[in-house]
Amino acid sequence: MNSEEFKAFYDRYYDVSVKVASAIVQSRFTAEDVTQEVFMYFYGIRERLDVSCEARLHALVVWKTTNKGRDYLRKSYVKREVMYDNDVAELQYRTTESAEAALLGMEKRQYLSMAFENLHRKNPVNFMIFMRVVMEGASTEEVAREFGYTRNNVNNRVLRARNWLLEELERLEKE
Incomplete structure (x- = not known):
C-alpha cells in the first residue's frame, strides 16, 4: 500500500x-x-x-x-488503583499498631506491581491473556476467540503466567 x-x-x-x-x-x-x-x-x-x-x-x-x-x-485503571493503594497504605500506617507491618504491606504491593511489569515486558501475550481472564473475569472461550487460540492454549497461558508471577515474586523478595 x-x-x-x-x-x-x-x-x-x-x-x-x-x-x-x-x-x-x-x-x-x-x-x-x-x-x-x-x-x-x-x-x-x-x-x-x-x-x-x-x-x-x-x-x-x-x-x-x-x-x-x-x-x-486498563492502564488508567492501574494508575488509579496504585494511587488508591497508596492512600490505603497511608491510612493503614496511621491506624496500625505496628509501622513495620504497614511497611511490609506496602513492600509486598510494590513487589507485585514489579512482577506484573516484568511479565508484561517478558511475555506481553501471556500478560494480556492473564489480565483478561483473571483480572477482568472474561471467559476463556471469549479470550480464545479474541487471540485466535484454543481454549486449552488460553488456560495453559494463564497457568504459565500465574506460575511465572509466583516465581518472580519469590525472586524479588529475595533481592
Whole structure:
C-alpha cells in the first residue's frame, strides 16, 4: 500500500475508529489519541494490509480500536488503583499498631506491581491473556476467540503466567 492508498484508508476509517474509541473511553480527546495509535499500527503494517475486502478492513479497524481502547482503560485503571493503594497504605500506617507491618504491606504491593511489569515486558501475550481472564473475569472461550487460540492454549497461558508471577515474586523478595 503506497502513501496515497494509506491516506485514503485513513480518511475512510478515521471517524469509525474515533466513534468506537469514544464509546469505550468516554472522551473525544482520548479517543483521538487511541485512534492515532491505531493508525500508527496500521502504518507500520501497511505493506501487509489487504485492501481488497472492505468488510474485512472495517472489522480490522474496529477490532484494533477496541483493543487499544481497552488497553488505555486498563492502564488508567492501574494508575488509579496504585494511587488508591497508596492512600490505603497511608491510612493503614496511621491506624496500625505496628509501622513495620504497614511497611511490609506496602513492600509486598510494590513487589507485585514489579512482577506484573516484568511479565508484561517478558511475555506481553501471556500478560494480556492473564489480565483478561483473571483480572477482568472474561471467559476463556471469549479470550480464545479474541487471540485466535484454543481454549486449552488460553488456560495453559494463564497457568504459565500465574506460575511465572509466583516465581518472580519469590525472586524479588529475595533481592
